[in-house]
Amino acid sequence: MNPELSVRQVSMDLSAVRQALAALTSQDVFIGVPEDKTSREAAGDSGVSNALLAYVHEFGVPERGLPPRPSLLPGIDDIQKDAVEILKDAARQALIGNAAAVNTALNKIGILGQNAVRARFVSNEWPPLADSTLDARKKIGERTGKSGRTVATYGKSRRERGAVNPLIDTGQLRKAYTYVVRKKGNSALAVR
Numbered sequence: 001m002n003p004e005l006s007v008r009q010v011s012m013d014l015s016a017v018r019q020a021l022a023a024l025t026s027q028d029v030f031i032g033v034p035e036d037k038t039s040r041e042a043a044g045d046s047g048v049s050n051a052l053l054a055y056v057h058e059f060g061v062p063e064r065g066l067p068p069r070p071s072l073l074p075g076i077d078d079i080q081k082d083a084v085e086i087l088k089d090a091a092r093q094a095l096i097g098n099a100a101a102v103n104t105a106l107n108k109i110g111i112l113g114q115n116a117v118r119a120r121f122v123s124n125e126w127p128p129l130a131d132s133t134l135d136a137r138k139k140i141g142e143r144t145g146k147s148g149r150t151v152a153t154y155g156k157s158r159r160e161r162g163a164v165n166p167l168i169d170t171g172q173l174r175k176a177y178t179y180v181v182r183k184k185g186n187s188a189l190a191v192r
Contacts, residue, residue, distance in 0.1 A: 013097060016098075017094065019097070020093065020095075020096075020097050020098055020099040020102050021094045023094070024090055024102045024106075026183055027106055027182065028181070028183075029109050029179060029180075029181050030179060030180050030182060031076060031113035031117060032051075032054070032072055032178075033050050033054040033176045033177055033178070034051070034180065051176075054173060054176065057167060058070045058073065065130070067126075069126040071117050071118075071121055071124070071177070075113065075116040075117030075120045078116045079112045079113050079116045083113070086105050086108055086109050089101075089105060090102045093105070103181070107181060109179075110181060111179065113179055114177055117177045118174050118177055121167055121168055126166050126167075128166070134157060135157050136157060137154040137155060137156065137157045140153055140155040
């Protein structure tokens, strides 16, 4: 008794597979605060960008009394397992030539990371604000008093407004965190 052997020829467009694999291996997902889009809206911020504020708060400046209040690195840690699963699925899709699914996966990782980092502004174990920060009252204007002198007008303190969570007073820094998908080797993304 001899076993039967059959041969079947299967044709596959390998160019689509190559393109999909190239899409997967030639791009990176960057999550953070892009330096070129970080201007702050409020007056009186003296040119301090959201990118600089993000760095300062991520690592702190102990000599100035600013403790670290990290959001980027913990947020990225939070999505590691999900990102790996998304990349595994993207690799499977690349092997069948589905480049669109690869790009969708990279953008999905970006959105996942962006949202995880932004969520850290609400769910965190950061050191509380100093009493002096909570009780400080922001100057909101000036008026002329009864004696003819100019008198400063102050708003409510953070404590009076109930705004005691660090880094969420205006929400500008939290909203500045985003993502981009870029080709590898893009010199515009030099780390300084």
